Amino acid sequence: MTLGRWLQVILLLIPGIGLVVFFMGAVVYIAIAQSFGLYNLAGESGFSFEFWTDVTERKVYWRSIRYSLYIGLISAFVSVALAYPLALWLRKPFPGSFTVSAILKAPLLVHGLVAAFLFINVIAYHGLFNQLMQGLGIWDEPRRLQNDRHAFGVLILQAWKNMPFALLLLTGAVQAISDDVLNAARDMGAGAFARFRRIIAPLSVSAMQAALVIIFINALADFTFQTIVGPTNRQSLAQYMVFFRDSGRWHEAAVVGVTLMGLSIVGAVLLSLLTHMVFGKRRAR
Amino acid sequence: MASIEVRNLSMHFSKFIAVDDVSFKVEDGEFVTLLGPSGCGKTTLLNLLSGFLTPTSGQIVLDEVDITRVPPELRDTAMCFQSYALFPHLSVQENLSFGLRQQGVPAAARLDRIAKVTDQLDLKANLQKLPNQLSGGQQQRVALGRALAVRPGVILFDEPLSNLDAKLRESVRYEIRSIQKQYGLTAIYVTHDQAEALAMSDRVFVMNGGRVEQVGSPETIYHQPATSFVADFIGAANILEAEVQSQSGDRQWQIETPIGCLTVDASDPPAANRLRVCWRPEHGIEGGASVNALSAKVHHRSFQGNFTDLTLDLDGTSQRLQVPNSTVMDGDGITFSIPPHTLHFLEPIQ
Secondary structure (H helix, E strand, C coil): CCHHHHHHHHHHHHHHHHHHHHHHHHHHHHHHHHHCCCCCCCCCCCCCCHHHHHHHCCHHHHHHHHHHHHHHHHHHHHHHHHHHHHHHHCCCCCCCHHHHHHHHHHHHHCCHHHHHHHHHHHHCCCCHHHHHHHHCCCCCCCCCCCCCCCCHHHHHHHHHHHHHHHHHHHHHHHHCCCHHHHHHHHHCCCCHHHHHHHHHHHHCHHHHHHHHHHHHHHHHCCCHHHHHHCCCCCCCHHHHHHHHHHCCCHHHHHHHHHHHHHHHHHHHHHHHHHHHHHHCCCCCC | CCCEEEEEEEEEECCEEEEEEEEEEECCCCEEEEECCCCCCHHHHHHHHHCCCCCCEEEEEECCEECCCCCHHHCCEEEECCCCCCCCCCCHHHHHHHHHHHHCCCHHHHHHHHHHHHHHHCCHHHCCCCHHHCCHHHHHHHHHHHHHHCCCCEEEEECCCCCCCHHHHHHHHHHHHHHHHHHCCEEEEEECCHHHHHHHCCEEEEEECCEEEEEECHHHHHHCCCCHHHHHHCCCCEEEEEEEEEEECCCEEEEEECCEEEEEECCCCCCCCEEEEEECHHHCEECCCCCCEEEEEEEEEEECCCCEEEEEEECCEEEEEEECCCCCCCCCEEEEECCHHHCEEEEECC
16 A cells, blocks of 8 residues: 555544544553652642552552452453353254343343342342241351352352353354364264364354453452452452542552553453463364 | 164154154165255254264164164264365364374374375375365365274265365265275265266165155166156156056066057066156157157257257157257157167056
8 A cells, every 4th residue: 555545544544543542542641640640630740659669568459459360360260161051052043042042141231230239138148048048947047148258249240240241252153163063073072071172162262262351351340349249358459449549649549550451451461372372273182 | 894774763853754764774885875855854864873863763773783872972973064064273184183082092093094094085285274275175085084084984975075066076976985995984975966876876775755765776776766756856757657558478568658659668567557657868769660659849959968858749748858969950850769678667656
């Protein structure tokens, strides 16, 4: 293409992509700049490493990173692991499959906050689950399930909310695999696991990567579920960022925000590489 | 190698009967073709043999072992699919070794077997390519190689040549047959192409409406069709309703047909007084003859290279005649005769 043609293409793209890039770039720039002491909204501005030094020296910062990574990774893997068998089950239409598929995707339409409060009703000290267990005679007295220290509540909610999204991506990918290819694998002696490992996963690896990365980023930055059902002795990065912002410490909040963005990028790249290494194309084993 | 036997096999899809009480045995090293029109049940039967479908009733026995409920991955069969069904993300070599890895064949033996198959099928130069980098013929070879590499007891072909052009089809057909003979494989081949069936098979099973209509060698199927369906489906045939008038000698019958009184010379007697008879268009002889001589008007003439295909009108009954070097044109009169031994009795008229 000639230079003039390139210019024409760029000019045509600017109103659309240009605005997106500009606004995203502006947000990233402001966050990074604020983390180094610039753009102070409540006081004097000035370039400094002070806020990075201060925040990274705090144990709670590193604990938040570990906790958010734990929530992000487990949520992504559990959601995808639950979505795969469902996607394979729904691969071929059968009577009622449309209804089943619609019901499974319903959580996409429920707001996270609403879902969290509904979940509280189930797991509260006098909630439905405790009553059921006592009613069945399995438990003698109610047990504390809310705000559990391993964040199982958060993970359940994350999987409930994100599994339909993974299902949406994976269903399309597994539907694209022809029956003959799967039958050929069976015919060549591949059982269910070998078919998944050697045929289905490699042929749907792009959808798997997309699902893992998007769910990971979403869960890494979780605030809603963590605030309502998360453990009280742990803070997620989003929670920690809000803690700084609420006390007007914008630079520290920006440090946590930039950390969150960095972890999202690094995590996304690592997850993509991992899935490619394990299930990537052109692998016979 | 193995023999495979089907006993009273039926497959119902709700109210539709795809395979209806079919029984047969394919001997060790035999090449059998399931031939029939679309929807006759031949692919369903193949899917039952490979294990992708479970029959409604009946038995499949492989080397005296009942495999009716055995899943495909545990059966000693291998299938060549119509779509080739190559694994798109794996190279040719990985495709060929897939089944061997599943069987747990050691690496050295695996490489040895792949080398033999690639030599045989001329695939050496393509081992590192992905399936989408190959031509249709090469993909077909890889599919065949993948099936051959696992050395199955029975190899199943589901219309494997239907996606190839006519010229390539002929050469791959020859290749498949020679490899089957060389390996001594028991092969079951599904096709709706009668030329393929006649050229390749030891025996042909003609299927219609979920049933096997006739079993026999290609020659038997062609020259002695059992029913008007088989006669019509295999090659071109003129089928007439007839009434037996009299018998002369051991094997000669006079019959009355819509095109006139004809003499039939047949080793088997007619099954009923009123029945169908057939004759092949290429068996008619242009010009006069004392027996079965007929006059007709040429309705349509079609030059086919080595013969001329004539559609004749015999007092309102249409018949086809294929003769070499005919000079008659549309609308001309023609005399021809049907040799008595080429007329063949079919099923009775109900």
